[in-house]
Amino acid sequence: MTDFSNDKPRAIIPALDTVWSTLEPLSPLIIRVTTGLLLVPHGAQKLFGAFGGYGLEGTAGWLESIGFVPGFAFALLIGLLEFVGGLMLTVGLLTRPVAAAVLVFMAVAISTHLPTGYFWNEGGFEMPLMWSLLALSVLIRGGGKFSVDQKIGYAF
Numbered sequence: 001m002t003d004f005s006n007d008k009p010r011a012i013i014p015a016l017d018t019v020w021s022t023l024e025p026l027s028p029l030i031i032r033v034t035t036g037l038l039l040v041p042h043g044a045q046k047l048f049g050a051f052g053g054y055g056l057e058g059t060a061g062w063l064e065s066i067g068f069v070p071g072f073a074f075a076l077l078i079g080l081l082e083f084v085g086g087l088m089l090t091v092g093l094l095t096r097p098v099a100a101a102v103l104v105f106m107a108v109a110i111s112t113h114l115p116t117g118y119f120w121n122e123g124g125f126e127m128p129l130m131w132s133l134l135a136l137s138v139l140i141r142g143g144g145k146f147s148v149d150q151k152i153g154y155a156f
Helices: 015-048 055-065 071-091 095-116 126-141 148-152
Strands: none
Touching (some): 015 055, 015 071, 015 095, 015 126, 055 071, 071 095
């Protein structure tokens, strides 16, 4: 007879159980830091024209061309969210408000890319969807154990 009292499935490779249980607390940290660090270069593209980006003026022109007026204000806001907000997510400072802002921004990005389909290489909404799910995960979890939020004793 099978014992269903243990909710945890048996590991196929039992020796890895210790590895997974040891690393499990790092999972939220990995998601938060990766999300933050991968947002920073996108902000640098918009703010400074780094990494082949168009800078504020180029980004502003594109945003205005798709109906976001004033383009400069939107470009600055988005660039700061990605660059400064990405750094804040990385260290876990004001984690939930920043993640919420990223989630809202990505919802708008999804709606902008929706007409071109799913795949990102065709201009689709695949990447904004992924970013929004990462931001949602960070929003739900918060800064976690290894964050400035935790260090200062506030969960936002």
